Amino acid sequence: MFNKLKQFNDLRKTANTLKSAMAEETIEVENKAVKIIMDGNQDIKTLDIKSDFLSSDKKKDLEKYIIEGIKDATKKVQRKMAMKMQQMGGFDNFPGM
16 A cells, blocks of 8 residues: 555655646747747737737637637647657656556
8 A cells, every 4th residue: 555655745746846847848820810829738828819800800710810829839838748749768767557
């Protein structure tokens, strides 16, 4: 039982190390309507809407571009996280996996 608790604590430490490392990473995505900066923990740090899309007649287009931008940013962060995990030893570095 103590071995399982140690493995859990080791896993939690490794996950916290990864989370801290990813918080320092940022990605930037830009499309026709928005520019999004997201950190490695998938928190949006900035959302800049281009003035051309601030009129009510472009609302639907703006919504579409925001969703596309967030999806693109999330995919890029996930790729970066996978690379960071590989650099940290991959799943072999996660006890119990």
